[in-house]
Amino acid sequence: MSNIQLHKHDLPAGLSLGPVVAVDTETMGLDPRRDRLCLVQLSSGDGSAHLVQIIPERLGGQGANCPNLKALLADPAVTKLFHFARFDIAAMLNGLGVLTAPVICTKIASKLVRTYTDRHGLKDLCRDLAGVEISKQQQTSDWGALELTPEQLTYAASDVLYLHKIWSRLEALLLREGRMDIAQAAYAFLPTLAKLDLLGYADPDLFHH
Template structure:
């Protein structure tokens, strides 16, 4: 397998870079609390072995081309655990991402034979690819990111298109596409509930 092409962009996506149909997206933040821990990096891939990493300006988060892509109704945004990424993007970039697809949700709908729904586990089982998680806990707010950080960040989006293809086949096989569509439509609201302080509350519980 050839080495992926990874390009880092400061502030925003460059003019002329487009994604047709769908784009895989992930984020890196300073921690796991979007109210406290700022958005540091947004990773994107067309599923073609290339990754574009955007390091937003923390003073302004002014990234009009990135925001236009995130809200483009003609481009499906593919995430793994979209709930967290959507909250971070809403909080810091000020946009609601749509339409969205979440590989973790689909995994939970169709891979009911396991409780291992992390990206590393799904990628290993469905694609036979082992992802390194060594850089998972590192300083993503550093002004200069290491090559190891960039490679780690890119790996989180390079395989999402292939995973979606495998998971979609399982969704059809199990007849659970309607559940997935409804969950995806609710995701932006779930992210806003997290930001509003309902992160640990199940509002559907008794």
């Protein structure tokens, strides 16, 4: 059974999650400019997850006042491992005012090397690369609630608990197929891409005709 710890407002001081930390977010919707950041999930890959609930000051919380979390997200010595990093980086930049880097994205990695399939969702990668079936039932629940349900917490944790295992498989495929260099270049660009998304260049993107 996974160990899930919920922290209100910020990570505990002194918590170390290692050199590569899996990260995900839950928001009120899919527009990072409009929809409030509600939860940030983190895992060191050891089977435990730390969930930080971001509560606005108007609802009795601390809002973006989470120095420990922000220090980790911006720490150049800690690689942040995402699935679909583009959205999460933008959501945290808009919600917390911090640009997350350096980063890895398993969705990009999957699209670069698993060209034999069009299934690159986290549920697909968990099944195909980690041998785990995860439920997406709580995906569209109300993440802005002040009290999150046990089902929500379990769902949120599942989004980070398996990313290290998935990445180890994808990393080997990137090396095998000679596409690690282009993957790393794409990862390095993701924080800038998130900035462009927040400026309104998501659709059509800056490189569109």
